[in-house]
Amino acid sequence: MAAKTNPFQFIQQTRAEIAKVVWPTRREVLLTTVMVFIMASLTAVFFFFVDFLIRTGLEILLGAVG
Numbered sequence: 001m002a003a004k005t006n007p008f009q010f011i012q013q014t015r016a017e018i019a020k021v022v023w024p025t026r027r028e029v030l031l032t033t034v035m036v037f038i039m040a041s042l043t044a045v046f047f048f049f050v051d052f053l054i055r056t057g058l059e060i061l062l063g064a065v066g
Contacts, residue, residue, distance in 0.1 A: 005013070024032075
């Protein structure tokens with residue numbers, strides 16, 4: 001059975017843990033945000049071309065059969 005912690009101890013422990021967190025700088029947040037947008041854009045372009053190739057291949061295949 002787990003030991004119970006009173007609310008005051010819980011708040012103290014929570015503050016102690018939050019004090020250990022290393023928050024990112026404004027520049028780090030900006031850079032990682034830009035990287036996410038770049039990677040999302042590259043992924044969108046990649047899947048656009050994959051979809052285009054599959055659709056074109058199916059149209060050719062179905063055009064030859066029908």
